[in-house]
Amino acid sequence: MTTLSCETPETQDHAPALMKILERHERRRDRLIPILQEVQEEFGYLPEEQLKAIAAVLDLPAAHVFGVATFYTHFALEARGKYVVKLCDGTACHVKASIPILEALQKRLGLSDRKKTSADALFTVETVACLGACGLAPVMVINEEVFGQMTPQRAVELVDELARKEGGAP
């Protein structure tokens, strides 16, 4: 029987949950994507140590597991903030200027296309495909709350309001 070979405290803490997921999928290599989906649901993202452990248990090269995890934009490789801001960049939202909203949020929070979570771990800003509310374009979602007809200024105001509520300023 393969055991987890990564001996960091983080992996040890998460090992039972990870092993349950792997067992549920019978440790099958062809179940890698659903395994990664469940691990992300469990931990909120795909921690590097968990990816290494998955590779060890499935007897796959770590580079392969990392490759799959980075290929799909659905997977997050870093911890997400308390508030996950999803900006729609589907066609309807894109033509109604979703990118300036993204740029305004990134500038306000010190983020970039590679750095999606603010230093204070309060905000993660991501783009997503059509959210199914094109009539409200451009659309932004903060956690589960949907905001339509968004503008760069309003988006920054919303983030500032939340930051104030949390006792800080971005």
Ligand code: FES
């Ligand atoms: S394209 Fe943004 S909600 Fe459809």
